[in-house]
Amino acid sequence: MSTESPSAPESKDATVVQPEPAPDTRSHTGKPPSFAGLRGQNLLYAVTFCSSVGFLLFGYDLGFMGGLTTNTQFLNDFGNPGATFLGFIVASYEVGATFGALFQYLMADYLGGRKPANTMGLVIVIIGAIIQTTSFGIAQLIVGRIISGFGLGIATTVIPIWLAECTVPKSRGRMMAMQLSNLIIGLIISNWLVYGMTTNHTGSVQWRFPISFQVLLAGAVISFLPFLPESPRYLASVGKNEAANYALAALRDGWPDDEKIAYEIKEIEYAIAVESEEVGSWSDVFHDNGISGFTRVAIAFSANFFQQMSGVNVMSSLGPYVFEVSIGMSNHNAMLVSGGLQVYYFLSSLIPWWTVDRVGRRKLFMIGSAGMGTCMMLSAVFVGVNTKGTGYAAAAVLYIFHTFFTLGWQSNMWVYPSELLPLKLRLRGGALAVVSQWLFTFTVVMITPVMIDNIGYKSYIVFMIFNYVTIPIVYFFYPETSQRPLEVVDLLFADREGGRRPAIFEVVKDSVKKEFVRSIEDQLKENARFRYENEDVLAEAKEQVHHLEGAESNV
Template sequence: MADPASTLAPENVGKSPSYLGLKGQPLLYAVTFCCSTGFLLFGYDLGFMGGLTTNEKFLNDFGNPQSTFLGFLVSSYEVGATFGALFQYWMADYLGGRKPANMIGLSIVIIGAVIQTSSFSRAQFIVGRIVAGFGLGIVTTVIPIWLAECTVPKSRGRMMAMQLSNLIIGLIISNWLVYGMSFHEGSIQWRFPVGFQIILALSVFGFLPFLPESPRYLASVGKNEAANHALAALRGGWPDDEHIQFEIKEIEYAISVESEEVGGWSDVFRDNGISGFTRVAIAFSANFFQQMSGVNVMSSLGPYVFENSIGMSAHNAMLVSGGLQVYYFLSSLIPWWAVDRVGRRKLFMIGSGGMGACMMFSAIFVGVNKKGTGYAAAAVLYIFQTFFTMGWQSNMWVYPSELLPLKLRLRGGALSVVSQWLFTFTVVMITPVMITNIGYKSYIVFMVFNFATIPVIYFCYPETSQRPLEVVDLLFADRENGRRPSLWEVVKDSTSKEFVANIEEQLKEGARFRYENGDVIAEAKEQVHHLEKNNAV
């Protein structure tokens, strides 16, 4: 049998299907660009309210809210996003794929942005924030999964890192747009930055219909011909090429292994099959630890922190916060190189250790409260962003999509994003109150969470970097005599090159069997279906 990973035969060159005239790596870059623009919207929505928390016109128009209500005004977006992710959890089977779900979410973001932009009362603005957040909760659930299911293992992390760099570009745009508009008169100061969400959402919405659906999703719902077509375009081949057919058979083999996980809404709470609940719990915890690192203190409330915790003027707080986002973007280029070379586990632990140390030094400098220490605290918060981007930015967003089984990937991903938004809301809501009431001790809280994360990762987080998604499924599958491996056993095996090589060979053998006996398998399925139909009668 020929090597299924062999290059495309010369006679097939030029015949393979394409989208927008693109195929292979250029098409993967197009999918990444679309996903990246969606995350640019995500970053923009996280960031623009941070600037408005120190905008006098905005605060006057909404009755100069106190810190508690101001925190809710910002974090109401996260409330909506939490419910949007829950909606995706309940309705995943009815939205018809990754692309339609994204388009529904973007439409809701646009509606929410219109409501916010036209607001003349606190209630209307909060409703708009919740509606837009609901839409973004759907989008942020689906985009990482769509990208992970389209890319190849060796570049999956890098593609996600590119996407997350665009999130930071969204933060940069939001900070400097709010700063620039602050020199204008009237409510246009805040209405234009709020309305800018619509432009970003429309740009993603217009691009989506012309790109391929996830081939793994199509295979999971029995649309094998469409899956072949999409995969051939993404790999730059032809649907009948041997290496395309072989990859499809690998996907089908993994689906058959996880067949006990039927994919219903309640199955994410069961551990039958291939440890579905355990994997959902790990994905949920990854989102929790990312938010409790304190990153959104700076992303959503940067100007507020620099003004009220460190003691800068409102003008300087905006400038330093804007500079922080530029530095944040430059730091985000590090994972482009590191994320697929160093591995998920090491980067998680390096990031948490560095962020914990930065929060410790911030507490010291803010607590001392002498001339110059405030600026030292600001410098440390800059360094914090480097450790975050290296350890938890793109690394965290790709991890649940790699870890979760196919039939539970969207529902489990939705629950993990619920964690993301629930704890983003918690952090953004309590930070103004914490800074007002306990000052420098706020940083100690985040320091403790960062240091506590490290042993959890070491003992409970399997390595998924550069593994085919189907290999990750087989790591959790029952071992000899039907024995279920412990989580620590899975973690150790995931870091063993020899064990992973054996798993990869098992996957190839299973796929090779399906490739060589496809007609027999199809006939057997047809016979089972016929018998079930007769028994039902």
């Protein structure tokens, strides 16, 4: 990218600090912009709630099959599959989700926005859930799980991006943390629903009803979506400026012609202009394109990889199996302890509501990985000693593991790709990141029963190593994005003075320098102000031309 590119940050000394737009005091007539009668923070909470129900479905789908892996009725109805085949039945969902995320990557331009893509994904989830519920053979069950997974792969790609593009920087992480707490509520519901059906009912209803419950959750999200706004950033990127102004005004509790709304729209348009110089096709996620596109996609992909290889989904998807087979509990106690774990998991997930926007993404990633690695090391020791007392100690350590996971890698990871990726690549790059999420969820869920059967306590050592290796990778390669406007993150990767492209190590160092980040924020405001003022001048000039042309035609 040349030095004349609008993306080249100016030097800190040359930057003139521009004041924020003054609050608009003009009078307005008519009703202010709103959706379902909501605006401002209440509307943001409504978007967060809808996203949260989508992630509640995500958590429910991760958890209910883990409970069924020890359900006698379910196992008998499907021929008592061995550990390897049982792992595949559970993991087939992740196979579908991986292909769903790939579909989103390839077809993102043809789905018409964040809301339509989300709706399509959830409809597919419902179709797959119906096929699973009516299963009378293992082939039909697996096909249904793959189809439902395909739909959820689409939805989990879009939901975090939609939420991130609607929220304000200072509360983006907290909103995502609220959403991820609902994922855990989904795990809780799945564990206790399966437990209740197992202990209080007989016959295939024990497993058919928990599977059918997916339909209720997916249907709830579909019913909410028509009443909520589309992403203003998406609308601006496809030239729907009037709709973008209206949606942003409703989300920010303003009016479409307010200066504060106009400034934010101009900041978005400036970032789009920077990206559009060289970005244009699906293959751009594999190229630099003047915005370090491939580097940013690779970091987002790796964040999903490291989250899964932490071992968290060993417990989310196979909790009862681990407590029964690895630790040695009875089936009944394994179900109870696994259900209790999800309640504890939820309580731990409340911690990021406070920390995620205060501590910063990088520090939380590293703290979480250090804690999880230590917990996995202790679990290996306790399971290896193999006494009743150390078995319960291992269970306690796996509880503590989830505190470190929620602190470092739960909501923090899900918001990070949406903050890191440029607008033009956000959906495609986010889709590839979710491919990583589901691909390695599949890997972990597939191999865990086999690992436990064959190498026992050493299974935990594998996850310990992955957690410890993550720490230096985050330190050297993960830029800080917390509380940064999405457009500021774009400019962190832009050319420096003289057209020099910064290496990722330099970007990471600059991202934690408050003065450097402030200079970029000032540059963004200056360019937004310039666009705003010049657009008014251009509009006046056009109006004068039209007036003169009209006068000449009357002569």
